[in-house]
Amino acid sequence: xxxxxxxxxxxxxxxxxxxxxxxxxxxxxxxxxxxxxxxxxxxxxxxxxxxxxxxxxxxxxxxxxxxxxxxxxxxxxxxxxxxxxxxxxxxxxxxxxxxxxxxxxxxxxxxxxxxxxxxxxxxxxxxxxxxxxxxxxxxxxxxxxxxxxxxxxxxxxxxxxxxxxxxxxxxxxxxxxxxxxxxxxxxxxxxxxxxxxxxxxxxxxxxxxxxxxxxxxxxxxxxxxxxxxxxxxxxxxxxxxxxxxxxxxxxxxxxxxxxxxxxxxxxxxxxxxxxxxxxxxxxxxxxx
Amino acid sequence: xxxxxxxxxxxxxxxxxxxxxxxxxxxxxxxxxxxxxxxxxxxxxxxxxxxxxxxxxxxxxxxxxxxxxxxxxxxxxxxxxxxxxxxxxxxxxxxxxxxxxxxxxxxxxxxxxxxxxxxxxxxxxxxxxxxxxxxxxxxxxxxxxxxxxxxxxxxxxxxxxxxxxxxxxxxxxxxxxxxxxxxxxxxxxxxxxxxxxxxxxxxxxxxxxxxxxxxxxxxxxxxxxxxxxxxxxxxxxxxxxxxxxxxxxxxxxxxxxxxxxxxxxxxxxxxxxxxxxxxxxxxxxxxxxxxxxxxxxxxxxxxxxxxxxxxxxxxxxxxxxxxxxxxx
Numbered sequence: 001x002x003x004x005x006x007x008x009x010x011x012x013x014x015x016x017x018x019x020x021x022x023x024x025x026x027x028x029x030x031x032x033x034x035x036x037x038x039x040x041x042x043x044x045x046x047x048x049x050x051x052x053x054x055x056x057x058x059x060x061x062x063x064x065x066x067x068x069x070x071x072x073x074x075x076x077x078x079x080x081x082x083x084x085x086x087x088x089x090x091x092x093x094x095x096x097x098x099x100x101x102x103x104x105x106x107x108x109x110x111x112x113x114x115x116x117x118x119x120x121x122x123x124x125x126x127x128x129x130x131x132x133x134x135x136x137x138x139x140x141x142x143x144x145x146x147x148x149x150x151x152x153x154x155x156x157x158x159x160x161x162x163x164x165x166x167x168x169x170x171x172x173x174x175x176x177x178x179x180x181x182x183x184x185x186x187x188x189x190x191x192x193x194x195x196x197x198x199x200x201x202x203x204x205x206x207x208x209x210x211x212x213x214x215x216x217x218x219x220x221x222x223x224x225x226x227x228x229x230x231x232x233x234x235x236x237x238x239x240x241x242x243x244x245x246x247x248x249x250x251x252x253x254x255x256x257x258x259x260x261x262x263x264x265x266x267x268x269x270x271x272x273x274x275x276x277x278x279x280x281x282x283x284x285x286x287x288x
Numbered sequence: 289x290x291x292x293x294x295x296x297x298x299x300x301x302x303x304x305x306x307x308x309x310x311x312x313x314x315x316x317x318x319x320x321x322x323x324x325x326x327x328x329x330x331x332x333x334x335x336x337x338x339x340x341x342x343x344x345x346x347x348x349x350x351x352x353x354x355x356x357x358x359x360x361x362x363x364x365x366x367x368x369x370x371x372x373x374x375x376x377x378x379x380x381x382x383x384x385x386x387x388x389x390x391x392x393x394x395x396x397x398x399x400x401x402x403x404x405x406x407x408x409x410x411x412x413x414x415x416x417x418x419x420x421x422x423x424x425x426x427x428x429x430x431x432x433x434x435x436x437x438x439x440x441x442x443x444x445x446x447x448x449x450x451x452x453x454x455x456x457x458x459x460x461x462x463x464x465x466x467x468x469x470x471x472x473x474x475x476x477x478x479x480x481x482x483x484x485x486x487x488x489x490x491x492x493x494x495x496x497x498x499x500x501x502x503x504x505x506x507x508x509x510x511x512x513x514x515x516x517x518x519x520x521x522x523x524x525x526x527x528x529x530x531x532x533x534x535x536x537x538x539x540x541x542x543x544x545x546x547x548x549x550x551x552x553x554x555x556x557x558x559x560x561x562x563x564x565x566x567x568x569x570x571x572x573x574x575x576x577x578x579x580x581x582x583x584x585x586x587x588x589x590x591x592x593x594x595x596x597x598x599x600x601x602x603x604x605x606x607x608x609x610x611x612x613x614x615x616x
Contacts, residue, residue, distance in 0.1 A: 098401050104577045110570030255464035271409045
């Protein structure tokens with residue numbers, strides 16, 4: 001029983017990371033209709049920025065929130081404005097845009113990854129921060145993962161409030177539901193799409209910062225997190241922030257259970273779950 | 289215009305036959321390195337042509353090329369010493385054919401981007417399960433393959449390429465090909481006029497994969513060692529897609545030109561700029577999708593059009609975005 005509760009707790013803590021990994025992609029695909037395969041590369045850049053700040057300058061990793069996030073926000077904004085907007089203007093239909101934008105994201109993936117390899121090499125890096133455990137009875141909590149869980153739930157909550165309570169948030173939601181009608185109501189669609197993509201990149205930066213606190217990081221780690229993000233997004237429903245949170249927790253618990261049986265099958269189980277989900281309910285568990 | 293079209297009708301087959309004869313003679317007068325380079329070009333040409341036979345015409349972007357290629361590679365890994373070479377190659381094709389039938393049958397419900405990510409993750413799933421199986425059940429990772437000399441591999445690939453081009457040509461001319469391109473233009477309308485949409489898609493997917501599997505089976509003999517990470521490398525999915533778009537999807541020449549130019553460029557980039565190769569590759573990819581939606585062939589056609597009639601009619605929209613035209 002205790003063993004099972006430990007697995008469950010591990011899953012919940014892992015779920016916090018998965019949730020924040022997925023939130024950015026959910027926004028980018030749910031609103032801007034860009035399946036950003038390069039999402040994991042932005043996570044990698046966020047992780048390395050935090051790593052460099054911590055090991056070279058001795059700055060607290062949590063301060064990465066203030067560096068990695070905004071830096072990637074700007075990068076994301078520029079990429080949407082320069083590349084994806086041009087592509088959108090040139091493609092005839094939204095369906096065609098979805099296909100070509102995914103391929104273009106592959107190109108961006110290669111570019112970002114090779115620049116990162118050029119700067120940071122291909123070695124596996126890491127640092128330890130808050131790497132100890134606290135016990136509640138017989139149940140073990142690792143402190144850094146607990147911190148990550150709290151931060152990702154907080155970010156999720158803040159972002160949810162932003163989307164539902166502020167004018168800009170409402171404009172973003174309007175743009176996601178019906179771009180044409182929102183445009184007629186005076187919402188600057190192009191600006192909203194760029195903002196969405198930028199917020200998505202910012203979330204990737206946050207996720208990277210949190211991941212660097214608990215997992216080893218390397219310049220080719222991106223794809224793995226992109227896949228996880230896609231799975232969580234499909235699990236929780238597109239464009240839904242609470243969906244990403246719940247989807248993240250579900251995948252985390254699923255992963256922890258599989259890992260307890262056989263760690264080697266972890267990724268295979270994720271892919272299998274994902275493919276079954278695509279076939280059975282492509283709109284996600286909480287999708288419209 | 290009409291006259292030039294009639295000339296082109298005769299010129300194209302003649303040129304193709306000449307090129308094939310020339311390519312068949314190549315190993316007798318060039319150095320081994322050029323044969324290896326041409327072999328790589330042929331391999332990618334097969335992958336790209338097969339990809340565009342299904343994805344180019346139907347508009348479903350498949351990213352499972354690596355799975356079919358890997359199926360071919362693994363066939364050789366298991367049967368390499370047990371069967372004669374031609375039989376192994378056919379077996380590799382059949383393995384890929386069956387895999388594609390299976391995959392086609394389950395992905396029928398998926399559309400657009402969901403189909404792409406499903407096929408992408410199927411490659412990863414096969415890779416992970418094979419890896420786990422080899423480590424935990426067999427206890428040995430990977431396989432050694434008996435090498436066959438480069439010239440033989442080259443000739444087998446040349447034969448496969450010619451067969452594939454013939455198949456594509458015959459399909460495009462038949463009722464079957466017309467039905468296929470009607471799916472690409474508008475699937476619902478195609479279904480309404482009585483095209484067996486489902487059967488056609490799955491069959492085409494399987495036929496195109498057959499050639500990818502054969503290419504994999506023969507390329508395995510040039511590789512010495514194969515494991516799941518080598519065989520199911522996602523680059524085998526991305527490169528053909530990109531090469532086809534780079535060349536242009538309008539006709540059979542596009543993927544061929546795309547594969548040849550791209551492989552050659554890649555070879556030069558890898559040898560000259562090994563550290564910046566991926567960066568340049570990514571940039572080319574982004575620029576191609578942005579500025580060359582109808583590929584090199586489309587660009588050549590546009591230039592040709594401008595040269596032959598210098599004053600194009602106004603108000604006529606330029607061709608573009610052909611590769612993903614799914615509007616009804």
